[in-house]
Amino acid sequence: MQIEKYKISEHNQSLQKEHQRKFEFIAGGIKDAEKILQKLIDFQIAIPSWALGTGGTRFGRFSGGGEPRSLEEKMEDIGLLHALNRSSGAISLHIPWDIPKDAGAIKALAAQYGLRFDAMNSNTFQDQPGQKHSYKFGSLQHVRKEVRKQAIDHNIEVIKYGVELGSNSLTVWLSDGSCFPGQLNFRKAFINTLEGLQEIYAALPSDWKMFVEYKAFEPNFYSTTVGDWGQSLLYASKLGPKAYTLVDLGHHLPNANIEQIVALLLMEGKLGGFHFNDSKYGDDDLTVGSIKPYQLFLIFNELVEGMDARGMDHTKDLGWMIDASHNVKDPLEDLLQSVEAIMLTYAQALIVDRKKLVDAQQSNDTVAAQEVLQNCFRTDLRPLIAEARLRAGGALDPLALYRSEKIREHLIKERGAKTVATGL
Numbered sequence: 565m566q567i568e569k570y571k572i573s574e575h576n577q578s579l580q581k582e583h584q585r586k587f588e589f590i591a592g593g594i595k596d597a598e599k600i601l602q603k604l605i606d607f608q609i610a611i612p613s614w615a616l617g618t619g620g621t622r623f624g625r626f627s628g629g630g631e632p633r634s635l636e637e638k639m640e641d642i643g644l645l646h647a648l649n650r651s652s653g654a655i656s657l658h659i660p661w662d663i664p665k666d667a668g669a670i671k672a673l674a675a676q677y678g679l680r681f682d683a684m685n686s687n688t689f690q691d692q693p694g695q696k697h698s699y700k701f702g703s704l705q706h707v708r709k710e711v712r713k714q715a716i717d718h719n720i721e722v723i724k725y726g727v728e729l730g731s732n733s734l735t736v737w738l739s740d741g742s743c744f745p746g747q748l749n750f751r752k753a754f755i756n757t758l759e760g761l762q763e764i765y766a767a768l769p770s771d772w773k774m775f776v777e778y779k780a781f782e783p784n785f786y787s788t789t790v791g792d793w794g795q796s797l798l799y800a801s802k803l804g805p806k807a808y809t810l811v812d813l814g815h816h817l818p819n820a821n822i823e824q825i826v827a828l829l830l831m832e833g834k835l836g837g838f839h840f841n842d843s844k845y846g847d848d849d850l851t852v853g854s855i856k857p858y859q860l861f862l863i864f865n866e867l868v869e870g871m872d873a874r875g876m877d878h879t880k881d882l883g884w885m886i887d888a889s890h891n892v893k894d895p896l897e898d899l900l901q902s903v904e905a906i907m908l909t910y911a912q913a914l915i916v917d918r919k920k921l922v923d924a925q926q927s928n929d930t931v932a933a934q935e936v937l938q939n940c941f942r943t944d945l946r947p948l949i950a951e952a953r954l955r956a957g958g959a960l961d962p963l964a965l966y967r968s969e970k971i972r973e974h975l976i977k978e979r980g981a982k983t984v985a986t987g988l
């Protein structure tokens with residue numbers, strides 16, 4: 565289904581008066597409000613093709629109904645999100661869960677919904693039906709050459725799909741590692757992985773980037789072969805200028821200072837992209853901003869400061885993607901919440917008084933520095949985000965409109981109550 569434009573207009577008209585009052589109040593206190601609004605309108609967050617269905621845990625999965633049954637239906641869902649918030653204008657595909665069988669038709673569909681293709685994602689963390697060699701003991705790190713070759717070939721195939729669709733980056737996340745001491749020779753595992761990545765890197769088109777995503781643990785629980793940003797940076801540095809580190813917020817050990825990691829990767833020109841989610845304990849993949857919103861703000865503060873210091877374009881020089889899972893929520897509602905949280909936090913980082921912060925830092929005024937940051941974090945910029953959405957043709961309150969239009973009920977009617985999307 566698609567949401568008609570007049571429905572969005574009617575919804576906006578009903579909220580316009582109250583919105584205008586709130587917006588004028590907040591915009592009056594913000595320097596360069598118009599410039600910030602434009603940045604918010606331009607900023608787009610990619611939705612991964614595996615996030616449109618209900619996720620699960622190893623204990624079970626409780627499907628919510630109306631889940632997309634094909635890549636086309638997944639794109640339809642992202643089209644709905646984008647129509648509502650005008651900030652979800654990109655899709656990130658996972659191979660082999662979402663192989664585009666007819667690239668031309670898929671591209672045309674994307675154009676119809678106003679979507680572009682973000683990073684392509686390979687999968688060597690599962691065995692697929694009919695697969696010759698198992699990844700039980702790793703893929704690129706594997707002790708046997710034929711297994712490594714199979715994983716390399718798969719990644720090269722993913723690049724080919726991406727080229728057909730007009731994507732220009734490949735994200736490699738490996739679950740490689742070991743579960744018990746002694747299982748693996750760390751150095752050999754690293755070298756095998758590096759050699760595999762080098763072969764994949766050599767297959768990248770000239771305008772492509774490779775993102776090397778790290779994760780501290782799970783599914784391996786003793787060692788992970790790309791376990792942290794240091795290891796990822798080591799691979800990316802050895803690979804060359806098209807290779808970057810990708811930060812997934814849930815892939816750190818507890819209490820890691822992610823904002824500092826971001827600042828240093830940006831300084832080195834090696835931050836490639838971002839996977840947003842939130843967590844309390846491990847890689848919980850919860851809604852962005854639902855658990856640690858201040859941490860998210862501190863990360864965005866470093867992103868904005870670091871990108872501006874290097875003259876980077878916020879909209880396209882880094883890959884922005886949500887990587888979350890929804891076990892008890894309607895995936896589309898959850899994604900609306902996540903995108904809203906990202907936009908809100910980005911806006912808060914944009915209003916940081918950089919000069920005041922630098923002055924406080926240079927004079928060792930800890931209190932003043934903290935005040936500068938917390939003032940922004942505690943400013944309610946929701947009317948500013950809503951105004952950006954309004955100007956871009958979206959809904960003032962996307963979640964409210966999603967519910968009042970009974971979109972999930974429509975999708976269940978169209979697709980059935982027992983559909984299960986491909987993915988985890």
Ligand SMILES: [Mn+2]
Pocket residue numbers: 737777812839887
């Ligand atoms: Mn991720």
